[in-house]
Each structure stands twice: as structure tokens, then as C-alpha cells.
Amino acid sequence: MRRSVSIASLAAALVFGVGALSAGPKSFVVSAQQKPETMEVKIDNFSFGPATLTVPVGTTVTWTNRDDIPHTVVSTDGVFKSKVLDTDEKFSFTFSKAGTFPYFCSIHPKMTGKVVVQ
Amino acid sequence: MAGKGRDEILHDHNHDGIDRRGFLKCMAWAGTGAFCVIQGGVLKSYSLSRLPELGPKETRGELSFVQISDSHMGFNKPANPDVAGTLKAAVDKVNALPVAPEFMLHTGDISHLSKPEEFDTVDQILKSAKPKDVFYVPGEHDVLNDDGKQFLERYGKGSKGAGWYSFDKSGVRFIGLVNVMNLKAGGLGTLGHEQLEWLEDNVKHLKHSTPIVVFAHIPLWSVYPEWGWGTEDSAQALGYLKKFGSVTVLNGHIHQTMQKVEGNVTFHTAASTAFPQPQPGKADSPGPMKVPAEQLKSVLGITDVNYVQGQHALAVVDSTLA
Numbered sequence: 348m349r350r351s352v353s354i355a356s357l358a359a360a361l362v363f364g365v366g367a368l369s370a371g372p373k374s375f376v377v378s379a380q381q382k383p384e385t386m387e388v389k390i391d392n393f394s395f396g397p398a399t400l401t402v403p404v405g406t407t408v409t410w411t412n413r414d415d416i417p418h419t420v421v422s423t424d425g426v427f428k429s430k431v432l433d434t435d436e437k438f439s440f441t442f443s444k445a446g447t448f449p450y451f452c453s454i455h456p457k458m459t460g461k462v463v464v465q
Numbered sequence: 466m467a468g469k470g471r472d473e474i475l476h477d478h479n480h481d482g483i484d485r486r487g488f489l490k491c492m493a494w495a496g497t498g499a500f501c502v503i504q505g506g507v508l509k510s511y512s513l514s515r516l517p518e519l520g521p522k523e524t525r526g527e528l529s530f531v532q533i534s535d536s537h538m539g540f541n542k543p544a545n546p547d548v549a550g551t552l553k554a555a556v557d558k559v560n561a562l563p564v565a566p567e568f569m570l571h572t573g574d575i576s577h578l579s580k581p582e583e584f585d586t587v588d589q590i591l592k593s594a595k596p597k598d599v600f601y602v603p604g605e606h607d608v609l610n611d612d613g614k615q616f617l618e619r620y621g622k623g624s625k626g627a628g629w630y631s632f633d634k635s636g637v638r639f640i641g642l643v644n645v646m647n648l649k650a651g652g653l654g655t656l657g658h659e660q661l662e663w664l665e666d667n668v669k670h671l672k673h674s675t676p677i678v679v680f681a682h683i684p685l686w687s688v689y690p691e692w693g694w695g696t697e698d699s700a701q702a703l704g705y706l707k708k709f710g711s712v713t714v715l716n717g718h719i720h721q722t723m724q725k726v727e728g729n730v731t732f733h734t735a736a737s738t739a740f741p742q743p744q745p746g747k748a749d750s751p752g753p754m755k756v757p758a759e760q761l762k763s764v765l766g767i768t769d770v771n772y773v774q775g776q777h778a779l780a781v782v783d784s785t786l787a
Contacts, residue, residue: 392749392750392752393692393749393750393751393752394750414750414752415542415543415544415752415753416752416753417577417578417606417609419609423650430610431578431579431609431610433578434542449650450650451650451651453648454605454606454609454648455605455693456648456649456650456651456652456653456693457651457652457653457691457692457693459650459651
């Protein structure tokens, strides 16, 4: 008797798993229980795009330098700081707390952006 | 076609040596080079094509030195896949000058990514230059990742703070300043309180007749703040130099020649030996400008400076590598 219950719950778990998968990637954003989302910021023409990125808590943001000139991604408040990124190099940071995180390129400080974590 | 007057300042209404048309013309010369004579704070400039018409008075002096800038060793993108080759060409140009310069100033961005091997390559190439002494100030590309520690170890002997210093040659006070450290979000180049205090003290007891040459990487005048081409606290620095009859400010960073005169101060930026950048606002960003390979050397260059004692004059000559 005990054995059939555990099999039933296992079956239920499988069904739930399949259901979650078939719901498509959008459901992952909605549910805080799911694997964290990754978002991209592209560096083009001495600017961060998008300049303001709004993401849920737990999101990993990846910056990619697509310029012919090196850039950095440095948090104005000292929360994160990349090494220098040459062409096509990337930097990632996972935002585990809510808040607004302004950042800039420490080589070209006119380049600024922010990540809003909700 | 270049009749007399075409290439020199004619419209100096305010008698301050600044002529808008002449200034813009100087800007347009980026790539062809300019010869400039500064007398009592007034700039006379000629296109390089007129050099043969000028007498030895303008091209000789008690002191001559060369400014090179922005070698960006390690850069290998389409704008110039051979920055070592063009630096060598710059050295050849220096070695071919009729009067061997006494020394060289390098106004920063020696390396592209602050890698030891990039600095090593530049050091090796500059060894073949006739002038043996080279005085450096860092560019932002020379102080990546380590707050300038490596730069100071290599080039900063005897300097103060982040690498500022002064020295005297033939009665001229040369002052190397650092404005690429601790840059703030949204801001421009910065000298900082400590360096400004040092500068004030450095020139306090000098005679007003002492010619001053200041060199730093980012322009100490507002070339184009939208692209970060300026220095936040440069006005304070220049304030300490107001009393002097002849002040020449030499910068790099913008990879093109540009000049202007403000009272007793002549500002000049040097071409890069590596790759050109667009004129202010003429492109989406100040990124490297790709020009046809056969034109590249015409937009790279060196700057030769002559000081004639008693004339309060420094003659600034830009030469392309072409």
C-alpha cells in the first residue's frame, strides 16, 4: 500500500515536470522557483545597450564588448567590477538583491548604464 | 593654389590669437599636418606644404624635442593591423629630422591593454630612436586592471603620486601630469586635489618669464566633452600657470592634431602612431576610424617642437608618417 502511494506521487511529479517544460521558457520568468534567467547587455559604439535593464532578483547579466576598443563594466557603488574586456570578451554578474545598480566604463566614463533588480 | 594668407590666421578680431576660421582650418588639417609658431601667446600656423617657404629661424632653436602619442601596442583591428610597423615608421621620421631632437615625450596609451609584452615591444622599438631619453605620462590604456602599478614600475622613477613629475631643459620647465586615474561615472579626465597642490607648489617660485610645457594624456582643454575629451579640473591647473608668459600644453588621446590659443596658453594635441579617430561629433562614437590602407600613414604622425630662447616661442610641427 505504502509502495503504491510513493509510485503515485512520483508519477505526479513527472507529470508536473513535463507540464512545466511544455509551457515554454516564458513560465521560467514568472516562477521564482525556476532556474535564474540570463540577460544580455551589448557594448556597441561606446554605449551600453540597453542602457537601463530591468530584471528579476537572481538574474545573471552578461555584458559583451562588441567594440574595437576595450571597455570595462564597473559598478558605481563598488558592487561589481569587470576586468578589462577586449573585443568580444564577456563579463557576467548575478544580481541576488533587489535595487538599482548604476555602472560605467572606467576607461570611458561617459559610458554609463544601470541594472534595476526587482 | 594656396596663396599667401590662405593657411594662416588672418581674422584675429580679438587680438588673442584665436581665429575661428583659422582654428577650424587647423582642425581640417588633421591628417596633413601643421607647422605652428607661437610668439607671445599668438599662434601662427601654416600647412605642412608651406614648410619649404619658411626660414631657418622658425625651424631651429636652442631646444627641440618630439612628442609621440597613442602607440596602442597590441591593437590589431582593421583600423591598423600593424601598430608596431607604424611606430617604427614614426621613429624613422624622428631619426630623419634635420636637427636631432634632444628627447621625446610620449603622451600615453603606450599599450592597448596594459600587457607587459606590449610595453616591452614599445621599449624595444623606441631604442632605435636617436633621442635616448623618453619622458612618459600614462594614458587610460596603460593603467588597466592594476591602478597603474606596472606603469609606475616601468616609467615612473622619481615621479610623485600616480606618476606626475617635472624637469628642466634649456631653461624650460616641463611638467608631466596624470589625468587618467580614478575616473568617475559620467565624468572627464581628472587631475585630483593632490596633484593640483603639487603643481601649484611646483611653479610657485618660477620666474614669470620661464617657458612652461605641460604634457598629459587627455586634453587639458574642452575639445568635446560629449566624448569625454576634456579634463574636469583643468581650469584650476591652468589657473596656476596664468602668470607665465609662455605656456604650451601638449596632449594625446584624441588621435588627431588640433590646436588653439587662449591668452598665453597654446594647446596642441598630437596624432596617434597607431590609428585615427573621427573628428568631434562626426561619428556615432570616438572608436577607431578605418581608412583605406594607402591613406593610413597620412593620418598618423609625430610632433616636433622647437624652442628659441628669448623669443618666448615654441614652434610646433606636426608630421604625418606618409
